[in-house]
Amino acid sequence: MSGALLSVEDVAVDLPTPRGNLRAVDHVDLVVGAGKTLGIVGESGCGKTMLSRAILQLLPKKAKLSGRVMFDGQDLPALSAEKLRKLRGRSLAVVFQDPMTSLNPVLTIGTQLTETMQEHLELDLANARQRAIELLAAVGIPAPEQRLSQYPHQLSGGMRQRVAIAVALSCEPKLLIADEPTTALDVTIQAQILDLLAREQQRRHMAMIIITHDLGVVAGRTDEVAVMYAGRVVERAPTPSLFKQMRMPYTEALLAALPKLDAAPHTPLPAISGRPPDPTRPLKGCSFSPRCRYSAGRCGTEKPHLSAAEAPDHLYACFHPIAAGANA
Amino acid sequence: MMLQAVSDPLLKVENLVVEYSVGGKTIHAVSDVSLDIARGETLGLVGESGCGKSTLGRAVLQLRQAVSGKVLFDGHDLTELRGEALRRMRRRVQLIFQDPIASLNPRRRIGDIVAEPLVIAGVKDPEERRQRVNEVLSAVGLDPALVSGRLPHEFSGGQCQRICIARALVLNPEFVICDEPVSALDVSIRAQILNLLEEMKTRYGLTLLFIAHDLAVVKAVSDRVAVMYLGRLCEVGPSEQLFARPAHPYTALLIEAIPVPDPDVRPTQSIPVGEPPSPIAPPSGCRFRTRCPRADARCSSEVPELRLVAPGQLAACHHPLI
Ligand SMILES: Nc1ncnc2c1ncn2[C@@H]1O[C@H](COP(=O)(O)OP(=O)(O)OP(=O)(O)O)[C@@H](O)[C@H]1O
Ligand SMILES: Nc1ncnc2c1ncn2[C@@H]1O[C@H](COP(=O)(O)OP(=O)(O)OP(=O)(O)O)[C@@H](O)[C@H]1O
Ligand code: SF4
Ligand code: SF4
Ligand SMILES: [Mg+2]
Ligand SMILES: [Mg+2]
Numbered sequence: 001m002s003g004a005l006l007s008v009e010d011v012a013v014d015l016p017t018p019r020g021n022l023r024a025v026d027h028v029d030l031v032v033g034a035g036k037t038l039g040i041v042g043e044s045g046c047g048k049t050m051l052s053r054a055i056l057q058l059l060p061k062k063a064k065l066s067g068r069v070m071f072d073g074q075d076l077p078a079l080s081a082e083k084l085r086k087l088r089g090r091s092l093a094v095v096f097q098d099p100m101t102s103l104n105p106v107l108t109i110g111t112q113l114t115e116t117m118q119e120h121l122e123l124d125l126a127n128a129r130q131r132a133i134e135l136l137a138a139v140g141i142p143a144p145e146q147r148l149s150q151y152p153h154q155l156s157g158g159m160r161q162r163v164a165i166a167v168a169l170s171c172e173p174k175l176l177i178a179d180e181p182t183t184a185l186d187v188t189i190q191a192q193i194l195d196l197l198a199r200e201q202q203r204r205h206m207a208m209i210i211i212t213h214d215l216g217v218v219a220g221r222t223d224e225v226a227v228m229y230a231g232r233v234v235e236r237a238p239t240p241s242l243f244k245q246m247r248m249p250y251t252e253a254l255l256a257a258l259p260k261l262d263a264a265p266h267t268p269l270p271a272i273s274g275r276p277p278d279p280t281r282p283l284k285g286c287s288f289s290p291r292c293r294y295s296a297g298r299c300g301t302e303k304p305h306l307s308a309a310e311a312p313d314h315l316y317a318c319f320h321p322i323a324a325g326a327n328a
Numbered sequence: 329m330m331l332q333a334v335s336d337p338l339l340k341v342e343n344l345v346v347e348y349s350v351g352g353k354t355i356h357a358v359s360d361v362s363l364d365i366a367r368g369e370t371l372g373l374v375g376e377s378g379c380g381k382s383t384l385g386r387a388v389l390q391l392r393q394a395v396s397g398k399v400l401f402d403g404h405d406l407t408e409l410r411g412e413a414l415r416r417m418r419r420r421v422q423l424i425f426q427d428p429i430a431s432l433n434p435r436r437r438i439g440d441i442v443a444e445p446l447v448i449a450g451v452k453d454p455e456e457r458r459q460r461v462n463e464v465l466s467a468v469g470l471d472p473a474l475v476s477g478r479l480p481h482e483f484s485g486g487q488c489q490r491i492c493i494a495r496a497l498v499l500n501p502e503f504v505i506c507d508e509p510v511s512a513l514d515v516s517i518r519a520q521i522l523n524l525l526e527e528m529k530t531r532y533g534l535t536l537l538f539i540a541h542d543l544a545v546v547k548a549v550s551d552r553v554a555v556m557y558l559g560r561l562c563e564v565g566p567s568e569q570l571f572a573r574p575a576h577p578y579t580a581l582l583i584e585a586i587p588v589p590d591p592d593v594r595p596t597q598s599i600p601v602g603e604p605p606s607p608i609a610p611p612s613g614c615r616f617r618t619r620c621p622r623a624d625a626r627c628s629s630e631v632p633e634l635r636l637v638a639p640g641q642l643a644a645c646h647h648p649l650i
Contacts, residue, residue, distance in 0.1 A: 043514040157377075158603050186376040186541060189603065191585040194595065213515060216587030220595040243591045255589055257519035259548035265567045266526060269548065271519035275484055291516075 004070070005207050006032040006055065006175055011067035013050045013059060019280040024050035026231035026282075027067070029306070032175065035205040039218030039239070041254075042228035045276065048211045051228070052177050055209075056094055057084050072174060089120045093173035097180035099160035102167065103152045109136075109163050110148030113170055120171045135166040139196055158189035162196070169200055176201070179211045194221060215255055219243060227251045230276050230287035233306055237314040247314065247321040250288045286319070294320045334366040337400075338503060338535045339388065344397035346380070346387045355607045357383040359559040360397075362634070365503075370529065370536040372550030372567065374543055374582065376604055380559045381539045385505045388537070389421055390414060401503070419449055422496040426508035428488035432480040438465075439476030442495045449499055464494040467531065468524060486517035490524065497528060505537045510545060522548055543586055547571055552640075555579045558604055558615040561634060565641030575643035575650045578616045614646065622647045 013025040025047045032038045040048050053059050055069055057076050069076040072091060076084065088094075096102050104112055113132035117123050123131065129148070136144035139162040152160050161181060168176055178197060182190035198221055201208050212218060218225050218239065226236045227248065235248035246252040256270040274291045277283050285300040286292070292299065297319065304317040310324075346358035358380045365371045373381050386392040388399050390406050399406040401417060409417055422445075425431040432441055439461055446457045462472040468490040480488060489509060496504055506525065510518040526549060529536060540546050546553055547567050554564045555578065563576040574580040587595065605611055605618055614632050617623040624647070632644040 043516060156603055187543070187585040187587075188376065188581055191587070191595065194587075198595075214587060215589040219587065219589045219591045220593060240591050243589070254515055257516050258589060259519075259522070259542075259544040261544050261547060261571060261583075261586065261588070263548065265547060265550055267548065268523055268526065269519035271523055272516035273520070275486065275517065 003033050004031045005034045005036075005072060006030070007068075007070045008051075008055060009068040009070070011051070011054055011065070011069060013047070013054050014064040014066075015050075015060065016062055017280060019278075022280045023231055023282060024063075024279065025054060028228075028231075028233050030226060030233070030236075032207050032209060034174065034207055035201075036224065037201065037208045037210060037222045039222035039225040040209060040211045040228060041213065041215055041218055041225060043213055043254075043276065045279065046228040047231040048213075048228060049179055052094070052179050052209065052211060055177065056088060056092065058088075086120070089116055090171045091174040093168035093171070093176045095161070095164050095168050095176065095178045095181045097183050099157070099164040100152060102164040103160065105152055108149050108151055109155075112163075112167055113148075116167060117170050131170070132166075135170055136163070138200065139163070139166045139169075140192065141166075158185055158193070161185065161189075161193055165193070165196065165200075169204070169206075172204060173206060175207045175209070177209045177211070180213070181210070182217070183212070183214075190217075197221075215258065227254070230282075231279065232287065232317065233315075234288070234318070235316040236306065237311075237316075241311065241314050245314075245324060247316040248318045249292050249294050249320075249322060251316075252322055253291075253293075286317075294322075296320060334364045334369075336367045337364040338367040338402055339363075339365040339537070340398070340400040341384075341388065342398040342400065344384070344387060344399065345395040346383050346392060347395050348383075353608050356559050356610055357607060358387060358394075359610075361556075361559075361561050363554055363561065363564065365535055365537060367502075367535055368533060369551045370538055370549055372546035372553040373537060373539045373556060374541060374546050374553060375556035377541065378604065378607065379556045380607075381541075381556060382507050384556075385423065385507050385537065385539055388505065389418065389423055391423075419445075419499050420501050421503045421505070422499070422501040424489075424492050424496050424504060424506045424509045426511050428485055428492045428509075428512065429480065431492055432488055434480050436479070437476065438478055438480070438483075438491055439472075441480070442491065442498055445495060445499045460498055461494075464497045465491075467497070467528065468494045470494070484517075485513055486520060489513065489521050493521075493524065493528065497532060500532070501534070503535045503537070505539070507539045508541070509538075511540065511542070518545070525549065543571075543582055555582065558610055559607055560615055561644060562616065563641070563643040563645075564634070565638070565643075569638065569641055573638065573641075573650050575637040575641060575648040576616075576645045577620050577622050577647075577649065579643075580649060581619075614644075 008030040011028045015022045015024055042048055054065055114128035117128040133144045141162055182193050222239050225239050225242050226233045229250050235251045253272045272291050277287055285302055286304050289295040289299040299319055304319050306315045306317040308315045341363045344361045348355040375381055387394050442461045443457045451457050465472040470490055510521050538549055550567050553567050553570050555562045557578050563579045611618050613628040613630055617627040626646050632646050634642045634644045637643045637648050637650055
């Protein structure tokens with residue numbers, strides 16, 4: 001795709017651990033176009049955060065990265081630390097699950113907002129302050145002027161996440177990576193924050209990656225979804241196609257295992273038996289094979305590759321994909 | 329509050345008030361809550377973080393002393409029992425926590441962890457204890473021969489929750505309080521544990537209080553659901569009825585905010601901005617009024633009492649939706 005803002009090509013992340021090498025991200029390819037939203041879904045430990053840290057070039061020191069990360073025409077791993085820092089402050093922004101990871105506990109909210117803007121947008125203090133107030137109002141913080149002198153710990157979790165989003169938006173980034181921005185929050189606050197992100201994204205024509213373990217979060221709010229399992233992307237498709245027709249058995253099982261609001265109480269859930277493989281002991285065949293009810297033949301001995309078998313934009317990694325129409 | 333009286337209540341909570349005092353200030357964690365749980369039923373308890381769900385559970389178990397109110401278990405007021413009498417009653421009630429890994433002693437073997445309640449209860453015969461432990465471990469889907477000698481860190485979150493469930497069941501309790509038992513677990517593991525809890529309930533004839541903030545999870549396992557907001561009960565009713573026709577504006581808001589895994593369902597944009605007020609200075613009248621689209625003057629002056637809005641369904645609201 002030529003108009004891609006971000007392209008992740010064959011990225012792998014290896015981490016040395018006492019149990020041996022751990023492949024956290026295993027040959028992932030992704031593309032995000034300008035102004036588009038990609039959802040990355042998967043369970044705990046499947047590599048979502050490591051992938052986003054690989055994109056941001058914020059991996060742990062001992063991590064080994066391979067592959068290419070092209071952002072806005074630049075090869076990120078090849079950039080100097082100084083260039084990267086500039087880029088992350090400006091066109092590439094991030095919001096983490098815990099807002100305190102992004103916020104500095106000893107600086108007031110006003111300082112955190114104005115400093116970034118003074119540095120990256122070269123605004124003077126008065127202008128930066130004015131913009132800070134506007135931003136806080138835009139993210140739904142009441143009495144924004146008074147908040148400038150407050151510290152993060154004086155706010156509730158939901159408010160802190162709004163401030164973290166305001167900081168991330170302050171320099172008009174081209175891409176915002178939101179790593180489980182609402183997992184720690186209540187449903188009503190979660191809905192408010194997701195609305196806020198969607199609104200700001202549209203207004204600014206910003207691209208966004210929403211990382212979550214909740215298929216419900218990506219369904220109504222993304223253009224494309226990538227499902228990860230054991231470090232790999234196992235299915236990728238435009239959001240409507242994915243939900244209309246899941247081809248990879250893991251994606252289907254993940255959706256089925258969610259309790260449904262329209263199901264009667266005490267309906268047994270179609271649980272997935274077992275658990276994901278130990279990432280330091282990778283399986284020879286398909287990583288999902290020990291838990292997959294369709295596993296047969298080469299599933300246990302050969303890795304299926306992510307490919308588009310029928311529709312060009314619907315990719316999946318499976319030898320025995322679910323037949324068209326089977327789960328619609 | 330005789331309105332909710334169920335036919336054969338195993339647990340009756342009456343006008344329970346629980347407070348904490350922090351730095352000279354009072355946190356109104358549970359304010360005048362009354363509920364009944366029938367023998368053999370699962371009552372789901374939902375509400376936002378900090379609304380008092382765990383405090384209510386702990387006060388039922390007498391792990392936290394109530395300021396006032398009664399907790400009647402099988403007719404006995406637990407708040408008035410002391411010493412041996414309380415211990416004997418408490419044996420019939422068990423608790424399962426949210427964080428399975430943290431609630432297991434890292435230095436003890438699984439067999440000993442699960443046997444501990446038996447030791448405390450005075451079961452002296454080691455062979456009898458071993459048999460009982462093996463029985464519950466098998467019941468929760470673990471192989472006693474494989475797991476008994478191992479330590480908690482060798483198990484995943486889902487397996488640790490199975491171990492916690494086994495420990496809670498080892499004394500043959502009648503009533504189990506599950507405090508967010510699956511919140512810390514992944515979707516695929518969550519379904520396994522929910523199914524297991526349902527199976528255990530049938531097998532051992534349990535009565536459950538199931539606490540969670542995820543409405544879909546609560547609905548999956550509960551016969552009736554109670555909704556709490558800032559220390560007070562907003563609504564109680566049969567699960568399906570409550571989800572189909574919520575009477576309290578807060579229940580409606582909670583249901584509307586759930587993300588639905590269907591791209592054709594556009595997420596609602598109508599969630600009012602606003603956050604729960606502080607439990608130190610809760611709003612006068614109805615505690616939900618600062619976020620409620622239907623609030624009027626009466627809502628700030630008069631506390632709404634729970635009253636019947638449909639068969640079996642009660643709501644505490646001056647202007648209910650039904
Ligand atoms: N600093 C680290 N050192 C070694 N291994 C790590 C480190 N951080 C994460 N891992 C491992 O890398 C793998 C991927 O972790 P990652 O944090 O990316 O998962 P995730 O999908 O973000 O999970 P979650 O939903 O729990 O946030 C896991 O097996 C994890 O245990
Ligand atoms: N030990 C304590 N000391 C002081 N305040 C407490 C204590 N435990 C709870 N609280 C306060 O009491 C209120 C109710 O807390 P509780 O833990 O019962 O809520 P909850 O509904 O279980 O929340 P969550 O969903 O986050 O578990 C909160 O305001 C909380 O901060
Ligand atoms: S490749 Fe085989 S084991 Fe893997 S998901 Fe497909 S059918 Fe299942
Ligand atoms: S009593 Fe008033 S403020 Fe409270 S929920 Fe009902 S309408 Fe809203
Ligand atoms: Mg993560
Ligand atoms: Mg709690």
